[in-house]
Amino acid sequence: MSAIERMFMVIGDPIAHSLSPVMHRSAYAALSLSAWYGACKVTARDLPDAVRGLRALSVAGCNVTIPHKEAILPLLDDLTARARAVGAVNTVTLRDGRLVGDTTDGEGWLRSYQDAGAPSLAGQTVVILGAGGAARSILYTLLTDTPTCARVFVVNRNGERAARLCASFAHLAKRVDLVACSLDELRAQEVDVIINTTSVGMEGAQWNESPISPEFIRAHHWVSDIVYRPAQTVLLIEAEMRGAHTHGGLGMLVYQGALAFEQWFGVTPPIDRMMAAAKEALRMNR
Ligand code: ATR
Numbered sequence: 001m002s003a004i005e006r007m008f009m010v011i012g013d014p015i016a017h018s019l020s021p022v023m024h025r026s027a028y029a030a031l032s033l034s035a036w037y038g039a040c041k042v043t044a045r046d047l048p049d050a051v052r053g054l055r056a057l058s059v060a061g062c063n064v065t066i067p068h069k070e071a072i073l074p075l076l077d078d079l080t081a082r083a084r085a086v087g088a089v090n091t092v093t094l095r096d097g098r099l100v101g102d103t104t105d106g107e108g109w110l111r112s113y114q115d116a117g118a119p120s121l122a123g124q125t126v127v128i129l130g131a132g133g134a135a136r137s138i139l140y141t142l143l144t145d146t147p148t149c150a151r152v153f154v155v156n157r158n159g160e161r162a163a164r165l166c167a168s169f170a171h172l173a174k175r176v177d178l179v180a181c182s183l184d185e186l187r188a189q190e191v192d193v194i195i196n197t198t199s200v201g202m203e204g205a206q207w208n209e210s211p212i213s214p215e216f217i218r219a220h221h222w223v224s225d226i227v228y229r230p231a232q233t234v235l236l237i238e239a240e241m242r243g244a245h246t247h248g249g250l251g252m253l254v255y256q257g258a259l260a261f262e263q264w265f266g267v268t269p270p271i272d273r274m275m276a277a278a279k280e281a282l283r284m285n286r
Pocket of ligand 1: 129130131132133134135156157158159161197198199200206211
């Protein structure tokens with residue numbers, strides 16, 4: 001057996017159920033690449049040592065997941081403009097001995113949404129449910145991708161957090177009307193797209209809840225949920241019952257990985273293979 005040329009990994013805690021290893025390995029196999037991808041549990045306390053270890057071992061690239069996406073920023077040598085603006089990193093690349101952090105989550109959502117056959121967001125009105133890290137990544141992409149949507153409403157359980165998020169991105173919202181609002185205020189608005197970035201509907205305590213009442217959903221809406229366990233959340237089931245178009249969360253996960261792969265190898269990976277591997281791993285996890 002020949003030596004593996006380049007090493008990659010995902011770090012997080014917990015990490016056992018990460019789909020990244022099977023996704024990336026399926027792409028290596030499809031393209032006959034001499035590369036290795038592992039999953040390493042790294043506790044919050046050990047993160048600085050782990051980052052030093054990446055440098056010491058010349059790990060070519062690394063994905064970063066919960067709970068390190070924000071904590072890793074000051075430990076890296078460089079950040080892309082979007083990682084700095086979003087305040088999160090999910091992809092690290094070793095370039096000339098320096099660890100460079102980027103975030104592909106928001107672009108991953110957009111690519112997956114477009115891949116689902118959704119119409120262009122140009123001129124559209126989008127609702128983001130939630131104001132956490134995932135909302136930040138997607139909002140950054142909505143504000144910077146051109147042509148841009150016309151309006152974004154950010155709705156969050158904690159309204160002050162939504163207001164703070166909008167204020168912190170106001171400088172990017174030159175062509176977009178960016179507004180924090182309540183669910184009640186949303187009732188009076190015409191919208192095109194609803195994106196759930198909250199954990200409501202996720203496997204566990206909140207699996208049987210939806211972040212929004214079905215009465216908000218119209219048949220012309222595109223309803224996107226970044227939750228992928230389960231694949232069919234209550235939000236998506238109710239949206240389908242109302243005749244709306246739906247978009248699940250697995251595509252965002254696959255595309256954020258595919259975009260990291262592109263940065264590391266300079267070629268587009270076989271998305272279908274990565275998607276099939278992720279779906280199979282999800283099925284086996286059950
Ligand atoms: P992530 O980085 O994955 O986005 P996060 O930063 O913890 O995670 O954000 C979680 C989001 O889900 C927040 O918008 C949170 O709302 P609050 O800011 O009000 O806490 C939202 N969320 C979590 N549980 C919720 C619930 N039961 N109902 C409504 N929103 C919820």
